[in-house]
Amino acid sequence: MLQQELHLYEVFQGQIAACDVQIEQCLSQFADRVDVSTTPLPPAKRQGKKQPGDAPDFDLRTHLYRISGVDFTQINGVGVLTVLTLLSELGLDPSRFPTSKHFVSWLGLCPGSRITGGKSKSSKTRQVANRVPTALRMAAQTLVRSHSALGAFYRRLQARLGDPKAILQRQPTSWLVSSIIFGPQVAPM
Numbered sequence: 325m326l327q328q329e330l331h332l333y334e335v336f337q338g339q340i341a342a343c344d345v346q347i348e349q350c351l352s353q354f355a356d357r358v359d360v361s362t363t364p365l366p367p368a369k370r371q372g373k374k375q376p377g378d379a380p381d382f383d384l385r386t387h388l389y390r391i392s393g394v395d396f397t398q399i400n401g402v403g404v405l406t407v408l409t410l411l412s413e414l415g416l417d418p419s420r421f422p423t424s425k426h427f428v429s430w431l432g433l434c435p436g437s438r439i440t441g442g443k444s445k446s447s448k449t450r451q452v453a454n455r456v457p458t459a460l461r462m463a464a465q466t467l468v469r470s471h472s473a474l475g476a477f478y479r480r481l482q483a484r485l486g487d488p489k490a491i492l493q494r495q496p497t498s499w500l501v502s503s504i505i506f507g508p509q510v511a512p513m
Contacts (some may be wrong), residue, residue, distance in 0.1 A: 344380040348387070348486040357393035365389050365402075369398060376405065381409040384408065392416060399504055409459040410505065431457045455479050460502050476500065 365386055380409040384404045388411065389395045396407045428434050432452035467475040468482070 337467075341381065344382060347380060348382045350427070350463065351384075351387040351391065354387075354391045356390050358390055360386060360390050366398060379405065386468070396505060399476050400470050401466045401501060402505070403463075404461045406463050409455055413456045414452045419480055424502070431460070431502055433457055433460065433502060456502075460505075463501050 327353065368385065385395075385397055387408050388397075389402060392407075392411060396410070397404055411430055418427070425434075430452075431454075464478060469475070469479045472479075
């Protein structure tokens with residue numbers, strides 16, 4: 325029984341490695357916005373920390389920097405897999421969103437306003453089909469132990485609302501992270 329499990333594990337690891345090779349080939353086909361040799365990538369913020377278990381075996385951060393022209397991993401709480409999710413769902417053209425408020429509204433991170441007869445019926449956020457809001461909420465969750473302004477903002481929310489509500493209501497922090505992500509992408513294009 326244990327040998328079968330080990331064999332299945334090795335088969336799955338081989339398939340994951342094949343997927344990583346295909347992802348790297350697809351990423352290398354994108355046009356360069358930044359020449360990495362002339363404009364080198366700044367040092368990583370996660371130096372010395374263990375990479376997540378689902379991180380690819382190749383240097384994904386350099387590919388994403390070369391493709392987008394911006395190193396989004398310098399934002400606290402945002403890792404390479406979050407950036408990969410953002411770029412795969414949103415693309416590289418932010419011009420369809422006039423402001424960061426439109427972007428946050430499209431993501432479904434701002435509260436809704438269902439008002440009828442002058443009375444507020446509901447203010448919960450609407451459901452969206454893409455994976456970006458989930459990725460931004462996870463990025464906001466990682467700020468709990470961050471020694472940054474975003475981490476302090478999240479901890480203030482956690483102290484004011486309590487642990488369960490701060491975990492459930494990460495919208496303000498993920499809204500801030502999404503506004504920061506939207507901001508640098510507008511200027512260099």
